[in-house]
Amino acid sequence: MTASERSLRADARRNRESVLDAASELFAQRGDAVQMDEIAERAGLGVGTLYRHFADKQALLAAIIGRRFETMTALARSAEEVEDPWAAFETLLFGYLESAQTDAAFRFAMLGPEEPNWDDIAALKTEFSTITEGIVRRAISTGRLRNDFLNGDFALITRGAMANMTGTGDWRRYVTLVLDGIRDADADL
Template sequence: MDSPNTPRPLRADARRNRERVLAAAREAFAAEGISVPLDEIARRAGVGPGTVYRHFPTKEALFHAAILDNMERTIARARELSAAADPGSAFFEFLGGLLAESTVKRDLADAVGGNLSAQSGADAAHGQLSPEFVAPQKTLVALIGSLLHRAQDCGAVRPDLAVDDLMLVLKGAFMATAQAAGDEQRRRAFAVILDGLRAR
């Protein structure tokens, strides 16, 4: 029997509304940052402000939920590519997508590369991620490591690259490409970064 504190499953219509709010929030926060008012997110989602507040009582709660949603989607993509027949192509496809998304999802870039201490089991309070993000970040880093090792085993990626090295490269890439003058320069930077990971 469920305890009194166990959350009840959402009705289908409530679940759809929550997903619409999250989708609108992901786009709004990516484009304009956390300054977007909750009422504006409600308008973009096509729901009333009360619906937003029922699911997410504060903007911080919605922002955190949007980050977690982005991380879960990225984790799902990494899991899917972990079973690909061509590990080398899967590795570079995942990293290419991650780099491209990082230019419009600053929160995702921070979640992936912003707290290397958390992945080694250090106290999250000493890193940059809130505690709620530590577990999914560890899962994502582990999956990136699996993609890396499979790509190395098939000879597609340089063998001297460790997971910690790759995470540091990604962290630097997120920071650097955010300063790019435009999409063309960003694409060239991505190509240089990915080429440097290939086996010679």
């Protein structure tokens, strides 16, 4: 929870959470076709209340991502504690994707046509990225992960896997194939 969220009154927090819950349901069902007035109606609130919390759809998408990033950051901290560098990387990657699998609205927010307003969740994104970078550096420094792997590659892998979480997409197979490609071929596994 961000500092601005903590400072909200209890009723304002409830309204904000109602909007996020309604938006999550609707985005998961209908994607980008959802309109702000539909979200307000589903939340049982007026459109003005929705706009007091979220200036536009990009701010709403960022808040959905922010809510999931709190969980993702906790997962990253747990992965950071795993002693084996490769196991830490796999723990982070699979934990992230398993969490995303259960959250269609998060996947839509990350992959959809509208770019979220990252400024609204910069601190959460930075914290997650810092932990991820440490896990990646540790795996590279011990020769378990190829040395040309970049932190941005983590996002590419997760987005590719999330794109395959619909229908019959087998994202775990996709990730296993990718891991075979990024594991340092000279590492003694």
